[in-house]
Amino acid sequence: MKENKELLNWLNRESSEEELMRLKKDTNFKTLEKIAYYSSQIATPKIDVAQALQDLNQKKKQTTKKGKVRVFNARQIYKYAAAIVILFASTYYLTLSSKSQFKTEFAQTLAFKLPDSSAVTLNANSEISYTKKEWKKRRDISLKGEAYFKVQKGKKFTVHTAAGEVTVLGTQFNIKKRAGFFEVKTYEGLVSVRYKDLFIKLPKGAVFRVVNGIIERNNAFDIHKKSWLQKESNFKSTPLRFVLEEIENQFGYKIKTQDINLNTLYSGGFSHSDLNIALKSITIPLQLAYSISGKEITIYNYGR
Structure with missing residues (x-):
């Protein structure tokens, strides 16, 4: 019982010097230190030691028709506390590294902002995804379908499609990638397009298009003409x-x-x-x- 109380005090960082010395002699102290480290990365409720001990004593006295209440010793508490912290830490990591995804159905469009406040409007039957954890290092996006981008100035911004890549620093452009069709239009600034071994730059009002594998060159479009955005x-x-x-x-x-x-x-x-x-x-x-x-x-x- 005494070691359970000392463990709870330690988890709440309320151990006395005497209690801390005893814990350091324990063979499981390294495990406790790991628990402390990972717990510091995750907001968890503080343990009320007095209430916890009171509840524990109460449960020891109670029995039910299903059986007696089981009381854990310090070694078991180490084991389960470590498992819980690992679970929290894994969830925390997966949340940061998971992909954000935006998808539209037929006859649906969607407007949203990226972490850097760049604006995206996604056309019907289209999909965009990016990794939140990597965004500050690399502004990389995957696109299926069609989307209009209004990119805030900053690090290189790259849109990956099955046909090619489009790279900018800060500008406005439209990308359309459907089966057998790839098109990039620049509405503002300068856009770099990589298609297979070809690398070109598109100024404002220029369009790069590939239809059924055939590249159309020297194309221009009227940036003031209505588009799917209207x-x-x-x-x-x-x-x-x-x-x-x-x-x-x-x-x-x-x-x-x-x-x-x-x-x-x-x-x-x-x-x-x-x-x-x-x-x-x-x-x-x-x-x-x-x-x-x-x-x-x-x-x-x-x-x-």
Whole structure:
């Protein structure tokens, strides 16, 4: 009983010099020191020694039909205290090293800020992740889909995609990575793009695009023209398959086609506010027709 009280006093840093000397002679004192170190990293409630001893004595006197209350000795307390601290320490470490993830579904967008107050707007059917623990050392982000970035000045800021990397120090830009499509647009500042063995710099108003593995060079765009941030999608000489995929992303419908050349180039755009108007904006210029059944859209030729 006496050694239990001394252990509790030690955990609360209330040991007398005499008690501390006795504990240091204990073969388990090194374990206690480790417990103290890890406990100092985690906020834990202070133990009320008097109340703890009172509760312990009370439980010793009580029995139930299920059996007697078990009283732990000092060695057992070492064991379980160490296990609890290790659990807390592991949770603390995993929390710091775990990834933060932001994800949107079809017909959904999401705006949020990163730890350095850089702003991100995530387009529909897209995903971003980064490691919180490493953020102060490296501003690295992984992107699937499309996002607009407004980056605060500071250390190098890199966005990793399956197609390539985009690096800046502080600027505004848009990245879109879908199957067979990779595009980077610079709205402010200077953006560095690495695609396979190619490394280029994009000034304000420049765009780098790769469609089905073919690089389009010397492209420019109007930074004042509406984009998906204003709920409008615009395209310039873009294969129809990517235009229809964007309809799916923005409205959450599944599209199937009949006897349509999906490599037909389309220039134009559509609003995200009305599905029928959006479909007409695409089908009429290309002399196509469409029908809607439930959550499925069929696009076909007039002469079907």
